[in-house]
Amino acid sequence: MSGKTIIEMLNYDKNDKRHRFARRAIIAAASLVVFVLLWWNLSLLLANPAIPTPQKTWSALTYLFAHGDSVSGVTMWSHISISLRRFVYGLLLAMAVAVPLGLFLGYSETLREFTMPTLEILRPIAPIAWAPIFIFTTGYVWGPILVVFVGIFFPMLTNTMFGVKKIDPNWIDAAKTMGATRVQVFTKVMFPAAVPYVMNGLRVGMGIGWMCIVASELYASFGGGIGFFVSIMAQMGYWDYVFAGIAVIAVLGLLTITVSDYVHKFIVRRMGME
Amino acid sequence: MTGIKKTQAKDRLRDALGGKQRQTLSGDIKIENLRKVYRTDESETVALEDFSLEIKKGELITIVGPSGCGKTTILKLIAGLVEPTSGTVTIGGEVCEGPGPDRGMVFQDFALFPWRSVRKNVEFGLEIAGVPKEERRERAQRYIEIVGLEKFADARVHELSGGMKQRVGIARALVNRPDIILMDEPFGALDAQTRNIMQGSLLRILEKTDQTILFVTHSVDEAVYLSDRIVVLTKRPARIKEIVEIDLPRPRDRASVEFTSIRKRILEELEKENVME
Amino acid sequence: MKLNWNLKMWAVVAALIVVLAATGTVLANKEVEKQSISIVARVNNDGSGIFVRGDVNVDDLVTIDGGVVTYHPDGWRDMLFMSPGPSSIQHMILMDIVKKKVGLGFVQNGVPYTEPSVRWTQVAPGQMKDMMAKSKDDNLIHGGIAWEPHFANIVASGAKKVISSSQYWEDHPCCVVAVNKKYMDTHGEQVKRFLAAYVKSAIKVGDILETGIGDEYEGLIDLVVRVGAPKEGTLDRNAAKVAMANTTYTYELSNLSDELTKVAETYKGLGLFSDETLTDAGFDGVQDFIEYLIKDGPLSEVVVNDGSGPRAKTPAELSLSDNSYRVDVAYLAADTHQIALHYGIEKGYFQEYGIYVNLMGPYAAGGDVMGALLSEHANIGLVGSPPALLQSINALR
Numbered sequence: 001m002s003g004k005t006i007i008e009m010l011n012y013d014k015n016d017k018r019h020r021f022a023r024r025a026i027i028a029a030a031s032l033v034v035f036v037l038l039w040w041n042l043s044l045l046l047a048n049p050a051i052p053t054p055q056k057t058w059s060a061l062t063y064l065f066a067h068g069d070s071v072s073g074v075t076m077w078s079h080i081s082i083s084l085r086r087f088v089y090g091l092l093l094a095m096a097v098a099v100p101l102g103l104f105l106g107y108s109e110t111l112r113e114f115t116m117p118t119l120e121i122l123r124p125i126a127p128i129a130w131a132p133i134f135i136f137t138t139g140y141v142w143g144p145i146l147v148v149f150v151g152i153f154f155p156m157l158t159n160t161m162f163g164v165k166k167i168d169p170n171w172i173d174a175a176k177t178m179g180a181t182r183v184q185v186f187t188k189v190m191f192p193a194a195v196p197y198v199m200n201g202l203r204v205g206m207g208i209g210w211m212c213i214v215a216s217e218l219y220a221s222f223g224g225g226i227g228f229f230v231s232i233m234a235q236m237g238y239w240d241y242v243f244a245g246i247a248v249i250a251v252l253g254l255l256t257i258t259v260s261d262y263v264h265k266f267i268v269r270r271m272g273m274e
Numbered sequence: 275m276t277g278i279k280k281t282q283a284k285d286r287l288r289d290a291l292g293g294k295q296r297q298t299l300s301g302d303i304k305i306e307n308l309r310k311v312y313r314t315d316e317s318e319t320v321a322l323e324d325f326s327l328e329i330k331k332g333e334l335i336t337i338v339g340p341s342g343c344g345k346t347t348i349l350k351l352i353a354g355l356v357e358p359t360s361g362t363v364t365i366g367g368e369v370c371e372g373p374g375p376d377r378g379m380v381f382q383d384f385a386l387f388p389w390r391s392v393r394k395n396v397e398f399g400l401e402i403a404g405v406p407k408e409e410r411r412e413r414a415q416r417y418i419e420i421v422g423l424e425k426f427a428d429a430r431v432h433e434l435s436g437g438m439k440q441r442v443g444i445a446r447a448l449v450n451r452p453d454i455i456l457m458d459e460p461f462g463a464l465d466a467q468t469r470n471i472m473q474g475s476l477l478r479i480l481e482k483t484d485q486t487i488l489f490v491t492h493s494v495d496e497a498v499y500l501s502d503r504i505v506v507l508t509k510r511p512a513r514i515k516e517i518v519e520i521d522l523p524r525p526r527d528r529a530s531v532e533f534t535s536i537r538k539r540i541l542e543e544l545e546k547e548n549v550m551e
Numbered sequence: 552m553k554l555n556w557n558l559k560m561w562a563v564v565a566a567l568i569v570v571l572a573a574t575g576t577v578l579a580n581k582e583v584e585k586q587s588i589s590i591v592a593r594v595n596n597d598g599s600g601i602f603v604r605g606d607v608n609v610d611d612l613v614t615i616d617g618g619v620v621t622y623h624p625d626g627w628r629d630m631l632f633m634s635p636g637p638s639s640i641q642h643m644i645l646m647d648i649v650k651k652k653v654g655l656g657f658v659q660n661g662v663p664y665t666e667p668s669v670r671w672t673q674v675a676p677g678q679m680k681d682m683m684a685k686s687k688d689d690n691l692i693h694g695g696i697a698w699e700p701h702f703a704n705i706v707a708s709g710a711k712k713v714i715s716s717s718q719y720w721e722d723h724p725c726c727v728v729a730v731n732k733k734y735m736d737t738h739g740e741q742v743k744r745f746l747a748a749y750v751k752s753a754i755k756v757g758d759i760l761e762t763g764i765g766d767e768y769e770g771l772i773d774l775v776v777r778v779g780a781p782k783e784g785t786l787d788r789n790a791a792k793v794a795m796a797n798t799t800y801t802y803e804l805s806n807l808s809d810e811l812t813k814v815a816e817t818y819k820g821l822g823l824f825s826d827e828t829l830t831d832a833g834f835d836g837v838q839d840f841i842e843y844l845i846k847d848g849p850l851s852e853v854v855v856n857d858g859s860g861p862r863a864k865t866p867a868e869l870s871l872s873d874n875s876y877r878v879d880v881a882y883l884a885a886d887t888h889q890i891a892l893h894y895g896i897e898k899g900y901f902q903e904y905g906i907y908v909n910l911m912g913p914y915a916a917g918g919d920v921m922g923a924l925l926s927e928h929a930n931i932g933l934v935g936s937p938p939a940l941l942q943s944i945n946a947l948r
Contacts, residue, residue, distance in 0.1 A: 030564050037571035044578035049586065049925065049946045056948070070822035071637045072659040082661055136681070141691075170385035173355050178399035178450055179375030188402070192389045223661020223672075232673065235638040235918030236823075236938065237925075237945035271389035272432040 052240040060240035061247060069241060071232060072224060076248060083225040084252075087213045090148025094205065097149075098156035099198055103190060105157070106164020119157070127151040127208070128215040135216070141223065144216040151212035152205035156198065163197025164190055196273045199264040206260045210253045226252075303329040303352075303454055303486060308361035310347055320511035321347045325361070327505065327514070329454075334480065334487040336497040338540065339507030339515075340547045345490040348512070349456040352488065353377050365453055375399060378447030378485075382459040384439045386431045392442050393418065393427045399450035417445040420479055437468040444479065454486040461496065473499055477524060494544070498537045499526055506540060509547045516543065585832075586925045586946055587732040589846040591746055593807055594726035594753075594933055595888040598798030599641050599716035600702035601632075601648070603694035604683060605709045612713055620718055622653045628667050631660055633674040633682060633695030638918035638938040640725055640814075641696040644716050645671065647817055652719075675915050676701040677885050680785070683710050698725075700779035700786055700794035700887045707790035715797055722799065724810045724936045726888045729921075734930045735846065741876045743869070744904040745931060747853035751863035751903075752895030753802045760795055771795075774894060779887045794887055802854075804847045807936075811841045814937055815944075824944050832947040844943060866904055875905040881920045881929035884913035889933045918942065 013019045036054050043053045052060070061076075068075035105112045127150040135143030167190060175189045217227025230245040308325040311318055321344040329335055337345050350356040352363050354373035363370045370377070378399075386395050396414040405413070418427050421441035426434060434442065440460055447455050461469045473496060480487065491497055497504045504518040518540060522532055603609060611626030627649065634642040649657045649669045656668030664670075674682055676697040683705060686692040694713065697705065706712050716723060728749065730742055759767050772791050779794065780786035815837045818824060826836060834840040855864050882889050892908075895901055901908050911929045914920045917938035923929040925946055 030561075030568075034564065034567055034571065037568060037575060040575045041571055041578065044575060044581075044583075047583035047585070049948070050922075052948075072662060073656075074659070074662045078662055136678075136685075168383075168385065170381050170383060171387060173350075173353075173373075174379065174381060174385040174387075174446075175398070175402070176355060176373040177353050177375070177377060177379040177456075178402050178446075179373070180402045184402055188398070189387070192387070195389070224659045225661070228673070232637050234922070235636055235916055237918065237921065237942035239945070240948065272430045273388050 049237065050234075050239045050242075052243050056240045057243040057247060060238075060244040064241060064244050069229075069233070069238070071236070072229065074224075076226075076229075076244070079224060079226045079229045079245075080248065080252065082223055083213055083217065083227065086145050086217075086225060087148055087209060087256075090145045090209060090213065091152055091202075091206065093145065093149045094152035094156055094209075095198075095202070098153045098201070099160055102157045102160025102198070102201075103164055103186070103194060106161040106167075106194070107186065107190060112161070119154075123154050127212045128219070131216045131219045135219070144213060144225070147216035148209045148212045151208040152202075155204040155208060156201035159197045159201030159204065160194055163194035163200075166197070167193045192271070193273075196264075196268045196271060199260075199267050203257070203260045203264045206256050207253070210249075210256050214249050302331055302366060303327075303488075304364040305329075305352065306362050306364070308348070308351055308363070309359045310344070310351060310356065311359045322351070323511040323513050325512070325514060327517075329486055329488065331453075331486055332484050333502045334489065334500055335503050335505060336489040336491055336501040337505045337507060338491060338494055338497050338544065339512060340509045340544060341492055343507050343510045343547075344512040345492075345507065346458055349379065349458050349488065349490055352454070353379050353456050355379075375403065375450045376453045378450055378452035378455045380440070380443045380447050380455065380457040380460045382462045384431075384436075384443045384463075386439060386442055386446070388431045391428050391430055392423060392434070395431065395442055396445045396449050398446060403450070413449055414445075417449040420448070420482055421445040422475070435468075436464050437472055440464065440472060441475070444476070448479070448483055448485065452485065454488060457487060457489045459490055459492065462492070469493075469496070474525070476500065494537050494540050495528065498533060498540070499528065504540065506543055515547070584733075586927070587943055588729045588844065588921070588924050588932075588939060589732055589735045590727045590729050590804075590807070590844050590936070590939060591735075591742065591846055591849050592728040592749065592802045593724065593804060594728060594800075594802070594891070596722045596725055596799040596801060597715070597717040598699045598702075598725055598794075598888050599644065599696060600699075600706075600797065601645065601694065601696045601713040601716075602683075602702060602705050602710040603630075603713055604686060604692075605711055606687070607693060607711065609711050609713055615714070615718070618718075620652075620714060622648070624653050624655055624667070627653045627655055627669050629670070630693040631670045631672060631691065633679050633692060633697075634671045635676050635697065636673045636916045636918065638916060638921075638935075638941065639698075640723070640917075640935045640937045641698060641716070642671070643814065643817060643821075643937050644719055644723070645696045646821065648719055650821075675884075680705050680708055683708070698886055698888060699798050700775060700791050701885070703794035703797060704779075704786050704790040707787045707793070717797075724807060724814065725798075726883075726886075726917075726933055727807070727936045727939055728802075729924055729932050729934050729939050731924050731927055731930055733927065738876075738930070739849070741878055741906065742931070743849050743853060744871060744876065744906045745878050745880075745901070745908075746849050747863045747866075747869060748895050748900040748904040748906055749891060750802050750850070750854055752898065752900050753800055753891040754862060755898075755900075756891045756894050757800045760800065763796075771890075771894065774897060775887050775890055778890060778893050779885050791887070795890075798888060800891060802850070804845060804850055808838070808841050808845055811845070811936055811940055812837055815841065815940055818937070818941060823941060828944055828947055840944070841940070844940070869904075871905060873905070875902075875907060877907045877909050878931055879909045879911050879929045881911040881923040881932035881934070882913055883917065883920060883933065883935075884915055892933055 012023060040054050043051045064076040066075070105115060127147050130150055131143065131147050134146040138146060171189050171193060172185055175185050180188065214227040217225040218231045226245055226249055230242050233241040233245060305325060305327045308322055310322040311320050325348065337348060339345050347356060351358050354370055354377065365376060387398065390398070393414055396418055397410050400410040400413060418424055421444055423438060423441055423445070426438060431439065443460065461472050464472060477500065489500060498520060501520055504520065506515045506518065507513065508515045518536065520536060526533055603612065611623060613623065614621045632645060634645055636642060646657045649655050653669070656664060656666045658664045658668045658670055660670040660672040674695065679695050679697050679701055682692055728746070735742055756771065759771050762768055772788060775791040775795060776786050776788060779791060819837070829836060829840050834843065853864050853869065854861050855868070880892070882892060896908055911923060912920070914923065917935035920932040920934040921938050921942040924932045925942065
C-alpha cells in the first residue's frame with residue numbers, strides 16, 4: 001500500500017456507487033445499534049416482564065424457529081405460512097375485484113357518480129372494525145382474509161381509478177382512429193395504461209393488508225397465524241415469545257413492502273412510464 | 275408564372291357542387307358545410323363555420339390559421355373523434371360517422387403507447403383489425419423501414435428522440451393504409467433543425483405511399499414547403515379565408531423568390547386576422 | 552486532507568452508543584423486584600364442561616358406567632373443539648383429556664398434522680352458543696369446553712353434554728382470588744377487608760344454593776342471568792340454575808397447594824415451562840413456588856368458626872376503623888364462577904367492610920386478568936388458577 005493512505009481510502013466519494021452503498025450501510029447499522037441499545041436500556045429500566053430484553057427476544061426467536069412452542073406445537077414457520085397464505089388470498093381477491101371495478105369506475109362517469117357515495121361511506125371504516133362481523137358471518141376461515149381484502153381493496157380501487165382518469169386522452173383518440181372498438185380501447189389502452197397505478201395501489205395496499213392480517217388474527221383466528229400466536233402468548237405471559245412474534249411481523253412487513261416497491265419500480269420502468 | 279393560383283373558397287365550392295362530373299375515388303374527400311359549436315351552460319362558442327373542402331386522392335393539404343382558431347377541431351371532426359354540429363365528411367362516396375381506420379391520425383405529442391415497443395406501436399392498428407401475427411409483423415417491418423427506424427424496432431418509446439418518436443407515429447398511421455392521414459401539428463414539438471429534417475423525410479415517405487394528407491400547422495414555412503394546397507383560416511369562428519395552390523417543384527428551395535413571396539403573402543393574410551382580434 | 556465524513560455526527564453516534572452500553576450494563580446488574588401475585592382465597596371448584604353438537608352421538612366419544620368414564624378415540628378423531636383460550640383451565644382440562652385419556656394429539660386448528668388428533672380453536676365462551684348454532688350448517692365445529700353458565704346454557708340450547716369437568720377431576724380447582732404482590736405487602740388492611748366481605752358473600756351464596764328455593768334463591772338466579780349473559784335474554788333461566796348446581800362455591804385454601812402442584816406438573820408435562828425458570832429465580836421447585844404464591848394469613852384472620860360452621864368476622868370483630876378504601880378488582884366476562892363478587896356488591900357487603908369495589912374489566916380471559924394484576928392496573932383479581940400459576944412463573948423469566 002504505497003500510494004494510498006488509510007485516510008485516502010476512507011475519503012468519501014459520493015460519485016462512487018460502492019461508497020454510497022457503504023455509507024448507507026454504515027448509517028443503517030449505527031441506527032440499528034442505537035435502537036437495540038435503547039430497547040435494552042428501556043427494558044431494564046422498566047423491569048416489566050412484558051418488555052423483555054433484546055437478548056431474551058433473540059433466544060426466543062431462534063428457539064421458536066427451531067423447536068416451536070408447546071401450545072400450538074408447531075414452529076414459527078408454520079405460523080408465518082398460515083398468515084402469508086391468508087395474506088395472499090386477501091390480496092388476490094382484492095386485485096380481482098378492485099382492478100376491474102376501478103377501470104370501470106374510471107371509465108364511466110355515471111357509474112362513478114353512482115357508486116362513489118357508497119364507497120365514500122365505506123372507505124373511512126378501519127378494515128379491522130369489520131373483523132368481528134366477517135369472522136362470525138364467514139365462519140372464521142374467510143374472516144381474516146376478508147379483512148385483508150377490505151384493507152387492500154380501497155387503495156387499489158382509488159389508484160386504479162386515478163390511473164384511468166390520468167390516461168392521456170390522445171392515447172384513446174389514437175386507438176380510436178386505428179379502428180379500436182370500445183372494448184379494445186378498454187383492454188388495449190386503458191388497462192395497460194393503468195397498470196403502473198394499479199401497482200402503486202398494490203404497494204400501498206400491501207402495507208395496509210399486512211397490518212390488517214395481524215390485527216384480525218389478534219382479534220380471533222380460526223386457523224392460527226402469527227397474530228394469533230402473539231395474542232395467545234400474551235395471554236399466557238410468554239412475553240419473549242410475544243416480542244419474537246412482533247419482530248417476525250416487522251420483518252415480514254418490511255419484506256412485503258420492499259418486494260412490492262421493487263415490483264412497482266420494475267413494472268413502471270419496464271413499461272416506460274416513469 | 276408566379277406559382278400562385280388563388281381561388282376563392284366559395285368559387286371552388288360552387289365548382290365542386292356544380293355537376294363537374296368526376297368519378298369519386300376512394301381517398302377523395304368531400305367536406306361539406308361543417309359547423310361546430312361548443313356549448314357550455316353559460317356560453318356558446320362557434321369553433322368552425324361553413325367549412326367545405328374537396329380533396330383529391332394523394333393531395334397534401336395544410337391548414338394554417340391564427341392560433342386557437344380551431345385547426346385541431348377540423349382534424350378531430352374529420353377523424354370522427356368529435357361530432358359535428360352540422361355538415362358531413364364523405365370519403366369515397368360514403369359519409370363518415372365516428373372514427374375509423376380509413377382516417378389515420380398523427381398527434382403533436384406523438385401519443386405513442388409507452389408500454390409497447392416501436393414495433394408493437396406500429397402493429398397496434400393491425401392487431402385491432404385482427405391481422406394474423408405473421409402478416410402483422412411483415413407489414414409493420416416494412417413501414418418501420420420506410421421511416422428508417424429498423425435499428426430501433428425493438429426499442430421502447432422513451433428511449434427515442436422526439437423526431438424518432440414522430441416517425442413511429444407516422445409509421446403507425448401509415449401501416450393501416452388509411453385513405454387519409456390527419457396530421458395535427460406533428461412537428462410542433464420538435465426543434466427547428468429536426469423539424470426541417472422531418473419535413474424532408476415526410477415527403478420522401480409519401481413518395482413511397484399514396485395517402486392523402488391533411489396537415490395542420492402553425493408554421494407557414496412548413497405549409498409552403500410541404501403542401502399542394504394551403505387552406506388559410508380566419509380567426510375564430512374559423513372559416514376558409516382562402517385556398518392557396520402551390521405548384522412549385524419538389525424539393526422546394528426555401529430561399530427561392532417564389533417560396534418567400536408565397537410565404538410572405540400568407541403571413542400578411544394571417545397578420546390581418548391577428549390584428550383584427 | 553479533508554474528510555467528507557460528517558465527523559460531528561459520528562462522534563455523537565459513537566458517544567450515544569458508549570453511554571447506552573454503560574447505562575445498560577449498570578442496569579443489568581441491578582436487582583429488581585419482579586412483579587408477582589399472591590393467592591389469598593379460592594373462588595370455586597368444578598363448574599366447566601365439554602359439549603358436542605346435537606347431531607353428534609355422545610356414545611361414540613364416551614361411555615359412563617357407575618361414574619367410570621371410558622373414552623373412545625375413534626369418535627374423537629379429527630373433531631374440532633372450541634376453547635376459551637390456551638391459558639384457561641378449560642383448555643388444560645381438554646388438552647389433558649385428549650392427550651392422556653383419549654390418547655390423541657391436540658393441535659391448533661389450521662396447523663397441518665399427521666398423527667391422529669383433535670383440533671382446537673379459540674372462541675370466547677360468550678360466542679360459543681352462536682358458533683354451535685352456525686356449525687349445524689357448515690359442520691365446521693363439533694363441540695367445545697366452557698365455563699358456567701355457558702356450558703349449561705349451550706346444553707340447554709340443543710347441544711349434548713359429553714362430561715362435566717368434575718367427571719374428569721373431581722373438585723378440581725378453578726378460579727382464585729389473586730392479589731398483586733406489592734399491593735399485598737403495602738395494603739394488608741384493604742386485602743383483609745375485601746376478603747372478609749368476599750367470604751361473607753361466598754358463604755351466603757353457598758347457603759342460598761343449598762336451599763335451592765325461595766325468594767333469595769330466585770333473586771340470586773336473577774343476578775346470575777344478568778351477570779352470565781353477554782346480552783339480555785340470551786341466558787336461559789333454567790340453564791342458569793343448572794350452571795349454579797354444577798359449580799362448587801368455596802373460599803377455602805385447604806388442599807389448593809396440592810391441587811395447583813398437580814396443575815403445574817400437567818403444564819410442565821405439556822412443555823409449557825421448565826423447572827429451570829423456578830430454580831433460576833431461587834425456588835426449590837414447583838411445590839416451593841406454589842407455597843410462595845398461596846398466602847393463607849389474611850383468610851385465617853377473617854374467618855372464624857364458632858360451632859355453627861365457619862363465617863366471616865364482623866367489622867366489629869375485626870375492629871376496623873371507619874375509613875373506607877377503593878380497591879380495583881379485575882373480573883372475567885360472563886363468568887358465574889365469580890358470582891359471589893357480584894352478589895357481595897349487590898348486597899352491600901363490601902361497603903359494610905369499608906371497601907368500594909371498582910370493577911375493572913370485564914376481561915375475556917384469565918390471562919388478561921393476570922396481565923392487569925401484574926401491571927398493577929388492578930389490585931385484586933378473580934382469575935383461573937392455571938393462568939395465575941403460568942403467568943406467575945413466566946413473570947420470573
